[in-house]
Amino acid sequence: MPGGAPPPPPMGGAPPPPGPQPWAPPPTGGWDNKPVCRRPEIKPKSNMKPLYWTRIQIPVAPTPVAAQDTNNETEKEKEKVIWEDLDDVPIEEEEFDDLFSRAVTKPKKKEEKKVVKPKAEKPASILDSKRSQNVGIFIKSTHIDVARMEEVVYNFELSLESEVLTQIQEIQATPDELAQLKAHVEAFPDKALDYPDQFVLDLAGLSFFNDRITCIMFQTKFGDSVSEIEIRLNNIRSCCDFLTTSQSMKSMFAVTLACGNYMNGGNRQRGQADGFVIDILPKIKDVKSKDNTMNLLAYIVRFCIVKYDENKGTPEAALPVPEPSDVEKCQHIDFETERLQCDKVRKELEKAKRNTLKVFENSPEDLKEPFNKKMTEFLESAEVQLKELTDLVEDCSSKFIDCMKFYKFVPKKGKLIDAKPEDFFCMWYPFCDDYKNLWKKEQVRLQKELLKIERQKLKIKKESLQNVEVKKTPAGGLKDKLLRRKLTKTSSVAAPTDIILENKDSEKGATPKAEPEKEGLKAKLLRRKNKKASDSAPPESPIPESKAEYMNNESETLTETPTSIGGGGLKAKLQRRKNKQASELAAQEAPRPENNQTEEVEQEEY
Numbered sequence: 001m002p003g004g005a006p007p008p009p010p011m012g013g014a015p016p017p018p019g020p021q022p023w024a025p026p027p028t029g030g031w032d033n034k035p036v037c038r039r040p041e042i043k044p045k046s047n048m049k050p051l052y053w054t055r056i057q058i059p060v061a062p063t064p065v066a067a068q069d070t071n072n073e074t075e076k077e078k079e080k081v082i083w084e085d086l087d088d089v090p091i092e093e094e095e096f097d098d099l100f101s102r103a104v105t106k107p108k109k110k111e112e113k114k115v116v117k118p119k120a121e122k123p124a125s126i127l128d129s130k131r132s133q134n135v136g137i138f139i140k141s142t143h144i145d146v147a148r149m150e151e152v153v154y155n156f157e158l159s160l161e162s163e164v165l166t167q168i169q170e171i172q173a174t175p176d177e178l179a180q181l182k183a184h185v186e187a188f189p190d191k192a193l194d195y196p197d198q199f200v201l202d203l204a205g206l207s208f209f210n211d212r213i214t215c216i217m218f219q220t221k222f223g224d225s226v227s228e229i230e231i232r233l234n235n236i237r238s239c240c241d242f243l244t245t246s247q248s249m250k251s252m253f254a255v256t257l258a259c260g261n262y263m264n265g266g267n268r269q270r271g272q273a274d275g276f277v278i279d280i281l282p283k284i285k286d287v288k289s290k291d292n293t294m295n296l297l298a299y300i301v302r303f304c305i306v307k308y309d310e311n312k313g314t315p316e317a318a319l320p321v322p323e324p325s326d327v328e329k330c331q332h333i334d335f336e337t338e339r340l341q342c343d344k345v346r347k348e349l350e351k352a353k354r355n356t357l358k359v360f361e362n363s364p365e366d367l368k369e370p371f372n373k374k375m376t377e378f379l380e381s382a383e384v385q386l387k388e389l390t391d392l393v394e395d396c397s398s399k400f401i402d403c404m405k406f407y408k409f410v411p412k413k414g415k416l417i418d419a420k421p422e423d424f425f426c427m428w429y430p431f432c433d434d435y436k437n438l439w440k441k442e443q444v445r446l447q448k449e450l451l452k453i454e455r456q457k458l459k460i461k462k463e464s465l466q467n468v469e470v471k472k473t474p475a476g477g478l479k480d481k482l483l484r485r486k487l488t489k490t491s492s493v494a495a496p497t498d499i500i501l502e503n504k505d506s507e508k509g510a511t512p513k514a515e516p517e518k519e520g521l522k523a524k525l526l527r528r529k530n531k532k533a534s535d536s537a538p539p540e541s542p543i544p545e546s547k548a549e550y551m552n553n554e555s556e557t558l559t560e561t562p563t564s565i566g567g568g569g570l571k572a573k574l575q576r577r578k579n580k581q582a583s584e585l586a587a588q589e590a591p592r593p594e595n596n597q598t599e600e601v602e603q604e605e606y
Contacts, residue, residue: 125194126180127173135171135196144168146202153212154367156374162220169213173200207367211355215371218352219378225345226385229338233396236330236421239322240396240403243428248320251308255300256284263287278407281431301438305446313446324433330425335397342390349382400424526574530581 125132139145142164149168151157173181181201184193193201203209243249257273264270287296304320311317356379360372404416404424411419 123192123194124184124188124197126184126197127177127194127200132194132196135199138167138171139196139199142167146199146206149203149209150206152216153206153209154371156216156371158216158220162217162224165213165217165220168203169210169217171200172210173204178204207363208359211359212371215352215355215359215375218348219375219382222345222348222382222385225341226389229341229389230392232329232333233338233392235326236333237392237396237399239326239330239425240399242322244403244406246320248304248308248318252300252304252320255303255307259296259300275408278409278427281427282434284431285434297434298438298442301435302442305439305442313443313450317443319436319439321432321435322428324429324436327425327429327432331422331429333421335393335400335421338393339390342386342393345389346386349379349386353379527577530578 285297356375
């Protein structure tokens, strides 16, 4: 019936569908699929200066599944980058926060201007389209706004580079543009300006912005300007000091003078010289030997190394002439130009003093500091550095003149005082360059020779060790005695079976004299006991039967092992020995003295 209950399912049909399944766990990063950061969030204690970098974030790897294919692991290893292996390095937060935090400025109360801007209205642009585009690109690339510029000029923050400050000074509005911008604001206060137009207008509204930014730029560039002049002057001063005080230079010139005098011997004009003009230095290499295998400069280099260089062929060897690169830089120095550079820096310093005084006198009280204090301290320090720089110029000039006098240099034009470094060092540079090249080749050659000599010494040492004869210890030496004593101690603790085997071997082929040495301890004690008994008995009386039976029984206790060779075992051998001893005792006529008897026993025991 329509509208009634559904009919029941037929018997034996499919089971009812299962109920709703539970939700799956959220993926890595949550349902919003946001990457989970590997690094913890850091909250600095102070408002820090920004570092404009492009961040790289590596998502956290999901938990591995047991059924995952191994190919995924190899792909991950290939995609491994350096950032995954970098650990968190703890830093001194207090010190870092104090160094790179923003300067605390007192908030200024500003009147909030509520400007109703229509949503669809386009902002007004007064500047030229190309100029407006350049200003907008600069603002976006440097992330600079008016608030940042207030912090720079009012609090004297020197975090911006000199190039950025120069660009900011260049994009300031001209007087005509500033007048048009102000007229637009007065005529249409409700119509907003475009962002580049508003930026240059706000810069002009800062208190003495141009004067302040000029002072900051001077302080930023002052250190670089002074450093460049000092590097050039220190280079020429060090070269002049080397040429006038180096002992290696004097030795080299002495060798050159000796060679020249020898070559000019007998010549009235050139012989017996006490010195020579340095214009010959670049031409020394042109003098060839008679077989054209060497030139005069190469000979001088080799002679100086062999005679004067104690570290020849080693890394400690030092070049006896100035570095050619330093000499080349000296050619481009002009002391008049350096003096003009110092005067230029002095004029900029005087201008910075005037601007500082102007800002201090005309600025509001709340905008005077800390600009005035920091700028005053810098100007005092700059005055001292500039004076030292001026003195350095004059000192280098006097050292250069002394160096020319030291070598009796005569300029081609004008007086010696008017000579420039280029006139003097143009002769030194090719000579020093050629000398260094030959010196390096000679040092390499000597290094190879030293290495060859060391290898020969090592080879001779190895051969001498191979010819050494090892002498064996003689038979009657201390080592042989110690060895015999060690064997005796070992045989004294041997088992009865070892004694039997030794007796068997002695019975086979050993001599009677060697037999006592191979006998065991018990055999020795038995022989000693029999000897004592025979010594104590009368000379003509035979050994008592009880004594003989006792000795016989005691010998039987040693072993009962028969032998297959030599007729009888240990028992028969002891019997034969007993009979022999009895016959020897019977042959004696009278007993020996008592002293001799005790002495013999002591020797036996020893």
